[in-house]
Amino acid sequence: MSANGKIGIAIWGAGTVSSAHLRAYQKNAACQVVAIGSRTTAGAAAKAREVGLDPNSIDLYDSIADLTQNPAVDALSICTPPQHHARNAIAAAEAGKHLLVEKPIAMTLEELQAMDAAVTKAGVVSVCGFVLRYNPMVETAYALARAGLFGDLLYVQTDYWHNQEQSGYPGSEDHLAHLDMSAMMIGGCHAVDLARYLMDSDIVAVSAVETNGDVAAPFPPMQAAVVRFANGRIGKVSACVAQWMPYQFNVDLLGTDGGLRDNRFFSRTLVGATDWATFPTITPNSGLVSHHPFDGEINHFLACIRSGTQSHANVHDAVNTHQALFAINDSGAAGGISISVPVSA
Secondary structure: OOOOOOEEEEEEOOOHHHHHHHHHHHHOOOEEEEEEEOOOHHHHHHHHHHOOOOHHHOEEEOOHHHHOOOOOOOEEEEOOOHHHHHHHHHHHHHOOOEEEEOOOOOOOHHHHHHHHHHHHHHOOOEEEOOHHHHOHHHHHHHHHHHOOOOOOEEEEEEEEEOOHHHHOOOOOOOHHHHOOOOHHHHHHHHHHHHHHHHHOOOEEEEEEEEEOOOOOOOOOOEEEEEEEEOOOOEEEEEEEOOOOOOOEEEEEEEEOOEEEEOOEEEEOOOOOOOOOEEOOOOOOOOOOHHHOOHHHHHHHHHHHHHHOOOOOOOHHHHHHHHHHHHHHHHHHHOOOOOEEOOOOO
């Protein structure tokens, strides 16, 4: 940490999501942004100006090797395109830097295993960019489930439905024609992660189906999978990006003593209740980066660094999520066969 006791923060990758990371860091008095890196230092300087930082007051980089050698950098957010996440995370871990890596954290099983090994060996704090864990509705659902209001959970369902063009996502015109990975990898990873998180169990098997519908896309834009958990329970996850409709992220939990549908819940413990109860909250029903709860994610990351504890959303935890994602893609391509998924050690 710096002489003033603040955690020195760097951003690697100056795309859209990096702005949200930077603004969240700027709100937290426990840290100070000391560096920004991108493909060019000019791009890094432009990102600094965008969020109100003086480019002359921080270090600018066009090489992650150089950035991670800066002794003022204690931790960094990796906001590059997904195909670079594993390599960037490994470089950060090997340099002894704590890291927050955007999702998906890896594109292949080999990348995933190499990243997990590097982060584990380095012993650094890591957080994966499953930002919906910090959404207020999800936090409430998790608390209700852990408090036992639903009894033993039997089933979970999570759905990521996001047509980026219809939702007004920046630069998304004709987004399906330029899709560089499956719908599950693009955003369905949030659905898979939340299913695991809410069920509090790893996924051990998947069976998936997929379709392109009436659109031309190089990768599956419509996917759904039945999943089985290590605790013997089941669920369903879906990722759909070809439909024409506003963004929707569904969360359903069914248990022996109650259930939840987004921000509505029912429980035997509510003696006298005859219908769903609704709790006011912020739902995850926006696909825009600016609406995601990055403040909560960043505050969690910094708190883990200061306390020296590992996050519940660390790289090793995310291994099972990504193994399930790869299995869903393989199962869908093979016509829905069941594929086993290793559980996290």
